[in-house]
Amino acid sequence: MRTTRATMTGGTLVAAGMMTMNITVYAFNVVSARALLPREFGALTALFGILLVGSVASLGLQAVTARRLAVDPEHQDDIIGDTVRVTVIVASSVGILVAVSSLILTPILRLDSHWPVILCGATLVPLTVMGAESGIAQGTSRWGALTAIYIGNGVGRLTGGTIALLISPSVISAMVGIAVGSWLPALAGARLMTGHGSNPRNSRRPLLREALFSTHALLAYFVLSNLDSLIARNRFDAHESGLYASGLILAKAALFFPQFVSVVLFPDLARATTHHARLRAVALVAGFGSLAVLATAALPRLALILVGGNKYQEITDRLWLFAVAGSVLAIVHLLVFDALARHAHGVVVLLWGAVAAVIASAYGLGVGITGLVLTVACVAAVLATVVYLMPRSAREPAASQRARR
Template identity: 40%
Template structure:
């Protein structure tokens, strides 16, 4: 491969693959190393806080999905859409951080924390986490892959400094703060590259006014609708650690958290698929093919990685000299299966948001309720893992069938009500 071809690869969607890989390696490397530094109880508390931050980040994801969809739908009014999204992003990030500050005593009780300090750190990190969503959505919608790649790189590398802090001062608060360093640098870069909005983008016509209403309130409403949909997904993906801390002892819930590292890696490893595919998911005549290709890519990657976990789990436990990892090594491949299923569900949820669907989101909420109800009856890590895999497998099958059926009529025909192959402004059912 020549230097020129490498540059072209990195300047395109290939840069997203590299950027998300760097982010995931640093993020999960931090979490894995933290498992060796913290005691079992502190690590369980840290992992629960991290999962709650992921749930809170649904607002981030809602802003991202809204920004990307609106820019794809209205490429002739990018500057108007950008300004509106950024205004909503700044206001929403402060509101989310303030709400978590007020709710910090409740968070302390929910996660059974020893003090309110970790909950306060959580509230502070929610501000840059939320703002990052608006910036990433704009870059994603405009397909500005090089800038977006650097945002993802900066979402990972600062966590290396966080490990140094954790080594000096072990504890769940420092661990959360060290991990959260990866949310600050990307926001600074995002502000820099978006300080002057683009005036036109893509092949769409240049319009004096946007096709969709891009004033703050409609944007906020769509972002909140997307956020509640993503809340259902991220609550489903993270509810098991909360259930574990209530139905198991500290030791068993800590071991379950160690196993969940593999599930989270498998959930976020194919993240580049969702990022690159979303503009196609937001275009009616490309959506069905994007769903099929995206699902196939995640399945292939998941199968390869699950095989790797089967072969290397014991070796990794020996190399890291981790008793906690050795205790769950025999079940790690099941966590890999769970993470793969959740990654496919994530792609299908974004496909639903791209077409403004509703029925599929109701299925995710029902699956969440089923996991909570069935999980509450378990008392062991294996029992809870069985509940999560079974529910996720059924949900995946239902979402695939629903998505393909909903998109079948729009292939090449635009009979979903779209204009020029772009999703309509008004939401519709699946």
């Protein structure tokens, strides 16, 4: 009873924090949509896609740290100490890699300068640190600290980005503001990573290897969930790309809102030996998604206001489709984290197969705005069904983890 009550309290705190984060991130999307021309907003949305894909390292560190702390609490200090040292390596590597990728991504996204992508790399350094901090808070059930980190993430982006756009309404200016604001969540959770020793006899290779696997799986997921924004930017004209970007605001809202379920229940999923925890989590996420779709279908004009206003009115009748796509991707997100909690490596292959299916449909069939969002929704629905039906493997015992250190 006490554990259940603690979980409910933690869930309420984290839900409030993630809701605040999502609302502030959404608010910045709306501010950007109104401050920039559709073609500029389309470019900024593509850059958001890079940030989301690049954040897989952050989420990978969060998942592996939370899982290890949940199943092996007796070695908390060693795990946290190892995590700090691995985080320095991973954060630096991600920032440099994304910055260098500007040589490739700038022409693909038809950007006027390399600086926006370079700034994405700078932004991902503190966001990766934030992921490790979140994993520590999540794995040790410090829900108040995790809530502060999430709020800092949203407020940092909204405040930094909005101030930058007020100074100069441009894509580069917006990215400078986001890069600066991204240090707020890292600072909010800094105390979680201090004061912990690390056993020098411990090898950090298992932690790094597990983090790389988690990052790979999350990379595949985030490529899938953000691929359509890149396809729209590359394949559609500037106006259609802007319209699609406005619809994606609603899709991302439907995707991000129920993610607190994955965060709070992840330790339970890591310790679970039956399918009941997963079924409960899927039911919760599916319920939130159904509400989002019904609300959008019933109030399309209100939804239009929320995604940028009348200059995007051509997309009004199709906004509910974006809600469907986002809601199904939210279920896939939960199932990916369930797979990470139990080391189900086969999910990676399925995710990359779904990515290939979306690309083949988008370019092979020559789909438009409606066709692309329907493709994403259908592929995600099939993927969710297959992943859910995958045989459940037993989680790795904590003792075996210690033996490999």
